[in-house]
Amino acid sequence: MTAPAYIDTYYSRTLATPETYPAATGRIEADVCIVGGGLAGLTAALKLARSGRKVVLLEAQRIGWGASGRNGGFVSAGYATGFSSIARRVGEDRAKALFRLSMEGVEIVRRAIQELGITDAGLVPGIAKALRYDSRDALQASCESQQRNFGLKLRYLSRDEVRSLFVSPKYHEAILDEDAFHFHPLNYGRALAREAARLGAAIHENSAVISADLDTPHKIVRTKDAEVRAGHVVFATGGYTGAVLPALRRAFLPIATYVLLTEQAPELVQSAIRTRAAILDDRRAGDYYRLVDGGSRILWGGRITTRTTDPRDIAALLRREMVATYPQLADLKVEAAWSGLMAYARHLMPQIGQWKPGVWYCTAFGGHGMNTTAIGGTVIAEGIAGESDRYRLFEPFGLLWNGGILGRVAAQLTYWSYQAADAAREFRSR
Incomplete structure (x- = not known):
């Protein structure tokens, strides 16, 4: 067959x-x-x-x-929920042990690529977590805390550094995780x-x-x-x-997320994104994207919904997000777009x-x-x-029971509330 x-x-x-x-x-x-x-x-x-x-x-x-x-092909330490939320549930020591396991997970993938010679995994180092608001020193303090507690190889990027790498008025500051990487999963x-x-x-x-x-x-x-x-x-x-x-x-909610691939246009792409590091928008309802094919295309992901069928035009939905972030990409065409269901607890x-x-x-x-x-x-x-x-x-x-249909409704409402909170925080930082 x-x-x-x-x-x-x-x-x-x-x-x-x-x-x-x-x-x-x-x-x-x-x-x-x-x-x-x-x-x-x-x-x-x-x-x-x-x-x-x-x-x-x-x-x-x-x-x-x-x-x-x-x-998206992102490999970095941590979980979908923050360290403080985990610690409140299980205590500080167990939360630290869990975080160290996530760091080990990054190394398991890296080691397998090296030992098996998986050159077509296309490992590229670096993931930047970028903020669309001024954290008033909180991001830098978080960076220093993670370096101190876990030995992570992190680098704080100021507003000027961020905007030299991601040529967008949306971003204020970022943390570059140099131990993280992105690849072809x-x-x-x-x-x-x-x-x-x-x-x-x-x-x-x-x-x-x-x-x-x-x-x-x-x-x-x-x-x-x-x-x-x-x-x-x-x-x-x-x-x-x-x-x-x-x-x-x-025990899980099937959550859909969406990804697009742009056309090959190296000069236009370079006008917006001037780093090979992947970018993870730190909004709770944010985007994630990276360059592929030697920096000539963008792979851009974002949006989540509880619907299990695709919206009519995934590419248009995501393209609006991309161009709102990088207006200079208004003429960049989309070559493919797709979705996939993830399991969320x-x-x-x-x-x-x-x-x-x-x-x-x-x-x-x-x-x-x-x-x-x-x-x-x-x-x-x-x-x-x-x-x-x-x-x-x-x-x-x-x-844990996922809440059935009410769980799906609650997840979608939570996502929309995150979008509203993110928008309000960005507005205050203008």
Whole structure:
């Protein structure tokens, strides 16, 4: 059977290699069955394969087909919610341990790129978090605090420095994280799959899970044409999670985000953005963007909605945001635009842990960047292999009910309130 196609994105247009994987068929025995071929599942599969476990990975579409293969490509420390919010929930010491795990996640991705020689991941150092208002020394104090507490390689950028790099009247100051980077997540994920397969993991695309028996020592996971029997099952799905594990489906909100790719116009692009570092707009309802193809195009992402169908014109929505930030880009055309569903938990932390003996979950990575997929897959693999119980650090952020339809309404209203608050703060800084 032909593997389903990737949707049209910058990443699918620039795939490094053409390989596909067969659908699962027949009766299969494994130590671990991983459901989901995104970056978290692939990280776990590779680590478990390296430890000698017999691994079967089932992906409903293609490797990296969901949010893992069509996101902004940002890899930096931290979570979607701030350190102070985490500390209020779990205490200062545990919050620091969690932040250090996120820093480790950045290094896991960087190390894999280096060790596996994934040149087509196109790693580019630097992510700047830019403010559209004057923080009155608060941003610089935050920068110094993170340097002191975690040893992060951060550099504060004043208004003049910011506007020399991002030629826009919107920005006032920024922090440049020189340890962070951006990259091609789909080529990265496919390279993880190749290495896991080389080590003996069975990778199967076009193999949606339709049912599972999870209450016995050896779990049974079924696709249309296969039955996998394994001691452990890992659910590493995201915004496209089905109903096989209802507790997981009820514990996240599918949130859509949108991305565009501009035409190739190096001189026009350079008139606006004069750095290879990626830019993360620090508004709570902000944009994220970076240069690709050697600085000749812009990949621009932003906006979130709780609707699971695409708006009529994604490109027009995002282009308005881009031109409002950089008026000099008014003539820059859009070549492609796409969307994807991310999984968000109500507590805005990733959901990583053990649901019952032998049944693991590793999801809700929306808004965190790629570091959490790496650390999530790693600590779950460590738990299965008996190497550590670091996954327990995430126990306070378990499978909290998403609120159903009211949860979606609340999430959308919250986003709109963030937009209003951001606009008011920007107005006061004019």
